Structure formats: structure tokens, C-alpha cells
Amino acid sequence: MNGRAGGRPDRRRGRLRVASRPPGRSRRWPFILICALLVGPLVLGVVTLQALVSQSSFRMQQLVRQNATLQQSYGDLKLEVAELSSPSRIFDEARKLGMQIPLPGQVHPLSPEGSP
Amino acid sequence: MAAARTSRARPPTQRLVALLAALVLGFCGILTRLLLLQVKDAAAFETLARDQRVRDVPAPAPRGTIFDRNGQALAISVPAKEVFADPLLVKDAAGEAQTVAATLGLDQALVFKALTGSGRFVYIARDVDVSLAKALQAMNLPGIGFLDERRRSYPDGAIAPQVVGFAGVDGEGLAGLELAYQDLLAGRAGRQIIEEDPSGTVIPQGANVDQPPVPGDNLVLTIDRQIQFRAQEALAAAVRRNRAKSGTVIVMDPRTGEILAMVSYPWFDPNDFAAADPQYVRNRAVTDVYEPGSVNKVITAAAAIQEWAINLDERLTVPDSYQMYTKVFHDAHFHPTEKMTLGDIIAYSSNIGTSEVAGLLGRARFASYLYRFGLNRSTGSGFPGEAPGLLPRPNKWSGTSMGTIPIGQGVAVTPLQMANVYATIANGGVWTQPRFVLGTVGPDGKLVSAPPPQTHRVVSAETAQAVSEMLAYGVDVGTGTEAQIPGFWVAGKTGTARKVRADGTGYSDKYIASFIGFAPASRPELLVAAILDEPVTIFGGVAAAPLFQDVMRFSLSRLRIPPAPRLPIPAHALKPA
Numbered sequence: 238m239n240g241r242a243g244g245r246p247d248r249r250r251g252r253l254r255v256a257s258r259p260p261g262r263s264r265r266w267p268f269i270l271i272c273a274l275l276v277g278p279l280v281l282g283v284v285t286l287q288a289l290v291s292q293s294s295f296r297m298q299q300l301v302r303q304n305a306t307l308q309q310s311y312g313d314l315k316l317e318v319a320e321l322s323s324p325s326r327i328f329d330e331a332r333k334l335g336m337q338i339p340l341p342g343q344v345h346p347l348s349p350e351g352s353p
Numbered sequence: 354m355a356a357a358r359t360s361r362a363r364p365p366t367q368r369l370v371a372l373l374a375a376l377v378l379g380f381c382g383i384l385t386r387l388l389l390l391q392v393k394d395a396a397a398f399e400t401l402a403r404d405q406r407v408r409d410v411p412a413p414a415p416r417g418t419i420f421d422r423n424g425q426a427l428a429i430s431v432p433a434k435e436v437f438a439d440p441l442l443v444k445d446a447a448g449e450a451q452t453v454a455a456t457l458g459l460d461q462a463l464v465f466k467a468l469t470g471s472g473r474f475v476y477i478a479r480d481v482d483v484s485l486a487k488a489l490q491a492m493n494l495p496g497i498g499f500l501d502e503r504r505r506s507y508p509d510g511a512i513a514p515q516v517v518g519f520a521g522v523d524g525e526g527l528a529g530l531e532l533a534y535q536d537l538l539a540g541r542a543g544r545q546i547i548e549e550d551p552s553g554t555v556i557p558q559g560a561n562v563d564q565p566p567v568p569g570d571n572l573v574l575t576i577d578r579q580i581q582f583r584a585q586e587a588l589a590a591a592v593r594r595n596r597a598k599s600g601t602v603i604v605m606d607p608r609t610g611e612i613l614a615m616v617s618y619p620w621f622d623p624n625d626f627a628a629a630d631p632q633y634v635r636n637r638a639v640t641d642v643y644e645p646g647s648v649n650k651v652i653t654a655a656a657a658i659q660e661w662a663i664n665l666d667e668r669l670t671v672p673d674s675y676q677m678y679t680k681v682f683h684d685a686h687f688h689p690t691e692k693m694t695l696g697d698i699i700a701y702s703s704n705i706g707t708s709e710v711a712g713l714l715g716r717a718r719f720a721s722y723l724y725r726f727g728l729n730r731s732t733g734s735g736f737p738g739e740a741p742g743l744l745p746r747p748n749k750w751s752g753t754s755m756g757t758i759p760i761g762q763g764v765a766v767t768p769l770q771m772a773n774v775y776a777t778i779a780n781g782g783v784w785t786q787p788r789f790v791l792g793t794v795g796p797d798g799k800l801v802s803a804p805p806p807q808t809h810r811v812v813s814a815e816t817a818q819a820v821s822e823m824l825a826y827g828v829d830v831g832t833g834t835e836a837q838i839p840g841f842w843v844a845g846k847t848g849t850a851r852k853v854r855a856d857g858t859g860y861s862d863k864y865i866a867s868f869i870g871f872a873p874a875s876r877p878e879l880l881v882a883a884i885l886d887e888p889v890t891i892f893g894g895v896a897a898a899p900l901f902q903d904v905m906r907f908s909l910s911r912l913r914i915p916p917a918p919r920l921p922i923p924a925h926a927l928k929p930a
Contacts, residue, residue: 313431
């Protein structure tokens with residue numbers, strides 16, 4: 238074995254010492270902070286927007302259902318009004334109350350020029 | 354030992370190659386499958402996935418409402434449900450059939466048959482009341498589904514059924530004005546595309562599209578619901594009283610041609626049109642023809658006056674019977690030979706006198722007035738299936754035609770055509786196109802009036818006045834006394850026409866009795882045509898005139914029409930009142 242090589246320290250190698258922290262590492266915090274400040278609200282905004290959209294969508298569904306129900310009620314009421322005002326129903330009700338269409342001699346139209 | 358070290362150092366090439374081959378094959382398999390999924394079958398799988406999430410729900414358009422002239426609904430559309438089944442998803446067909454049948458009031462056997470049928474879609478019921486459908490929906494029966502639709506409802510039941518007509522379960526107008534105004538009433542259907550998750554909740558921001566339906570326009574008719582009801586009540590009573598086969602009543606405003614009421618008895622309930630006899634569905638006042646009989650004499654009289662064929666005070670010698678070629682004509686009642694003016698002939702409805710007047714007029718001039726009064730052509734009312742009537746060409750008339758046609762035999766008209774002849778006289782000699790529609794109401798709620806009716810002058814106002822005087826005289830002392838209304842002067846004419854045999858071989862011994870008239874006679878505002886088919890008492894003055902009187906009296910009162918001065922009696926009347 239070569240004793241020179243094994244006994245002498247290699248001059249090309251510097252003395253070992255404790256490495257100091259790289260100067261750039263301390264500058265990461267502002268970057269992270271800025272990122273957090275930018276991305277955080279953005280994410281929060283997107284999530285909020287999604288929530289609002291979902292909420293609006295559910296509200297819209299609810300309103301559509303409500304609209305359908307109200308239209309149904311409106312249709313039913315319209316039909317009910319038409320049925321209740323039907324001449325045949327009114328005629329039957331009037332007859333039950335003892336009313337009748339006047340006979341020819343029971344009505345006397347008055348005319349200034351004279352009438353038959 | 355060295356050999357062992359060597360074997361560890363050198364990898365087993367064959368195995369590696371085999372492994373590599375297996376991996377390559379495996380990757381090739383995956384790649385192939387990927388290509389199949391993502392390229393070849395991509396569209397199919399996309400559709401499959403889309404169908405699981407996305408529903409395309411049709412939104413039927415509400416059909417327009419049909420109103421009477423006072424805004425009362427005659428036909429409206431209300432929300433309803435279609436109940437359908439997917440037999441593949443039905444688990445307990447017998448149990449579900451029992452539940453569905455009991456809830457909807459259906460035949461259990463038919464429901465069971467539907468639930469056990471083939472295919473993925475079968476209707477169980479349509480036009481189902483929403484509350485019933487909701488009750489069924491709450492039971493969550495597997496394989497039973499529901500779709501929105503609109504049901505056509507006629508709240509008055511059988512009020513003007515032949516005029517309004519009806520619409521089928523698909524919302525298509527099938528008869529009457531529902532058919533004639535289908536395009537206007539139908540609207541345009543919409544659709545709703547909904548993307549849902551597996552639990553049925555709509556995915557916000559999904560492929561949701563809402564295309565709302567466009568409702569149909571509303572139709573405002575000239576019909577007055579109250580007058581229509583009264584006309585129907587009176588007609589039904591008259592048919593029963595006279596033991597007639599059927600009957601028709603028309604009420605119209607002669608000044609505008611507006612039909613206020615029109616019905617033929619027997620009628621049908623449009624809410625149950627499937628059960629109706631097809632012959633009662635037709636609006637026979639417009640689609641069917643009949644030989645009018647003596648009511649046609651008014652055309653002969655108007656033509657003779659207009660053409661100066663006879664002076665109003667000229668007296669004709671009128672025997673009880675008269676032979677024309679091979680046929681002997683008689684008056685309805687025996688009378689000695691009399692001297693009668695035209696007014697007397699009309700008032701007493703003399704067949705012989707009318708034939709004599711037509712003879713003075715001549716075939717060509719008489720025929721031209723039949724056409725001018727609107728015979729042998731549609732009135733242009735716009736009602737589907739309107740008949741033009743039947744009038745032989747004058748050059749084809751037989752030797753006796755000048756004896757029959759002037760008295761309303763050998764010519765066929767619709768009741769509406771004949772009513773319009775009298776409306777022409779009542780309107781001062783101006784023919785006016787009859788109409789059923791006042792206008793339409795669009796989405797903005799504004800009434801768009803129908804185009805004004807076509808008009809043309811047929812005879813002069815003086816001629817119309819002279820004929821009106823004869824008609825009023827006829828009601829006062831002639832054949833139409835049963836049509837008198839206390840407080841009002843009425844003008845009108847009776848008609849008693851023999852019916853043609855069904856096989857067309859001459860006349861039967863059955864009759865059509867009619868009365869057509871207007872009031873007040875000197876300022877006509879209303880016209881009523883009353884026609885009874887095969888009444889026991891055959892004469893128009895006995896069978897139909899009381900029906901006319903009943904309907905006219907109510908209509909005058911309903912429209913608050915005041916009495917008007919009396920018309921002077923015609924010249925040289927036989928029996929001055």
C-alpha cells in the first residue's frame with residue numbers, strides 16, 4: 238500500500254467545518270406567505286362560490302317545485318270557479334230554493350210606444 | 354461456490370424475457386381495452402353514462418282556454434299526470450296491480466296485464482288527477498313512474514258541446530272549434546334537462562337546461578253561456594214534449610252575424626267524448642242539411658218585391674190546390690179560393706200563392722235570389738265540416754221545381770244557412786257572414802279582435818222592411834201566433850217540411866217543423882231558429898214556435914233588449930189586427 242497517500246492529508250480538500258444555513262432559505266417565508274395570501278382567499282372564494290351556486294341551485298329547485306304546486310292549485314281553483322259558476326249548477330241551486338223562470342204572462346215589459 | 358456466485362450475478366435472461374413479454378402483452382391488452390372503451394365504444398358508453406345522470410323531461414304546453422263572450426271558461430286545461438310502468442322493475446305485480454287499481458279506480462286485471470307485459474314502458478292511466486297521482490307516488494311502488502301532462506276539462510259539461518268540440522288525451526283538438534283552432538290553442542311544448550346524482554338530487558352546474566313551454570292563445574267565442582244553457586234546456590224540453598227525434602236551436606245577432614247559442618239535441622258530454630254516439634258529436638246545425646219547407650218562402654217574397662214582380666197591394670187569386678204538370682199542390686189547410694196579397698200569402702203560408710208569385714218572378718230571377726241569399730254555398734263561418742247545402746242547377750230543374758223550391762221542398766240547406774237568410778232580412782237586406790269567434794287573447798292578455806265578417810247586400814232596405822212587416826203580420830195573426838212574446842213585436846215564419854226518404858225515393862210521411870224569427874220586429878237585435886225533427890205535432894207553428902218563444906223571451910231579457918215600436922201591417926191584409 239502507498240503510505241504517502243495514506244498518511245498525508247489531501248491538500249486539495251479543505252478543512253471540514255459546520256456548514257451554515259444557505260442564505261436563500263430564510264427568504265422562503267415571504268414566498269409562502271404571499272402564496273398563502275393569494276391562494277388561500279382564491280380557494281376560499283371558489284369554495285364559497287360553489288357553495289353559493291349549490292345553494293342557489295337548491296333554492297331554484299325548491300322554487301320550481303313551489304311554482305308547479307302553485308300552478309296546480311291555480312288550475313284547480315280555476316276549474317272549481319268555472320264549475321261553481323256553471324249555469325246548470327246555478328239553475329239547480331235556484332230550483333232547490335224554489336225559484337223558477339217567469340212564465341210569459343208574469344213579466345210585463347214597458348214600452349213608451351205601446352206593446353202587444 | 355464460484356458457480357453459485359456466477360448464477361446470482363447473471364440474471365436469468367429467459368425469465369426476464371418471459372416477464373417482459375408478459376408485461377408487454379398485459380399492456381397491449383390494457384391498451385386495446387382502453388382503445389375500445391375510449392375510442393371505439395366511447396360514444397355508446399358516454400350515452401349510457403349520460404342516461405344514468407341526465408333526464409330529459411318534456412314540459413307540455415298549456416292549451417289555451419276557450420271563453421264565452423263574457424269571459425266565462427268553456428274549456429280549460431289543468432295539470433294532470435300520466436302513470437306508466439316499467440314491467441322489468443316491477444317486483445310484486447299482483448300486489449302493485451291491486452294498489453294501483455284501487456287508488457286510480459281502474460280494472461285490476463288490466464293493470465296486472467300492463468305490469469306483466471313486455472317492453473320497458475307501458476301506460477297505466479292518463480289524465481290522472483294530480484292528487485291521486487301524488488297519493489300513488491307516495492307509496493314508492495317499484496316500476497311505477499309519473500309524467501306531467503295537461504288535461505282538457507269542460508267545466509260546464511255539455512254546454513255548446515258540438516260548437517266547442519273536444520280535445521283528446523294528447524291535447525289535439527278532435528272536433529268543433531277545438532279542431533278548427535288547433536294551431537292557435539296548442540302552444541309549443543317545452544323541455545327540462547336535469548342532471549341528477551344517484552339519489553335523485555339535481556347536480557348544480559350540471560347539464561341542466563330549462564326550456565319553458567309556450568302556452569297556447571286563448572279563444573273568445575261569440576257564444577253566451579247563459580243563453581246557450583237556456584236554449585239547451587228549452588230544446589230538450591221541446592223535443593220531449595213533442596216526442597221529436599231531435600232538434601236544433603240557433604240564436605244569433607243578425608246585425609253582426611255573431612252566434613250566441615247553437616245546439617242540436619241529443620248532444621254529448623265532452624268530458625266523456627269517448628262514450629258519445631258519433632252522430633251526436635257533429636254540429637248538425639252546420640254540417641247537416643234538411644229541406645226547409647215554408648221558411649224558404651221568405652226568399653220568394655223578397656225576390657218578388659225586389660224585382661217588382663208584384664205590387665204589395667196586388668191581390669192574387671189563390672185556390673186551395675193547383676196542378677203543375679203531373680203534380681197537384683195543396684195548401685196546408687183547406688180554404689175556398691181567396692184574393693190574397695203577398696203579405697197574406699206569407700202570413701198564412703200559402704203554398705199555392707207562393708208558387709204563383711214565383712211564377713210571376715220567373716225561374717232565372719228566382720234562382721238568382723236563392724244564390725244571393727247564400728244557398729248552395731258554405732256561409733264561411735269557419736266551422737269544420739260545414740255543408741254547402743243542395744240546390745239543383747236551374748237548367749236541371751224539373752217542370753214542378755217552380756212549385757216545390759219556392760215553398761222549400763226540393764232544396765236542402767243547413768239550419769245556419771236558413772237562419773242567415775232571416776238575418777239578412779233583419780239586417781236591412783245585408784247578408785253577413787256568421788261567426789263563432791270574437792277574438793283571441795295572446796300572452797300579453799290583450800284581445801285581438803277577429804277580422805270583421807264579410808257582408809254583401811242582397812235586397813234593398815225597403816224590400817227587407819216590407820218582408821219584415823209580412824213576417825210580423827204572420828206572427829200577429831197568421832201561422833206564427835204561438836211565437837208571440839208579451840211586450841214585444843216579433844217577426845217570423847213557420848215551416849213544415851216533409852222529409853225525404855232515406856233511400857231518396859220521394860217523400861216520407863215524416864216532417865220537420867221549424868220557426869225562424871227575429872225581435873224586436875222593427876229594430877231586430879236577436880234572431881232565433883228553432884227546428885224539430887219528426888215531432889208528433891207536425892206543424893211548425895204548433896211544435897217549433899213555442900220553442901222559439903221560450904228561447905227568444907229569455908234571450909231578450911238576458912241581453913236587456915227593450916221593446917220597440919210596432920211595424921205597420923202589410924197593405925190590404927186579409928185580417929187587419
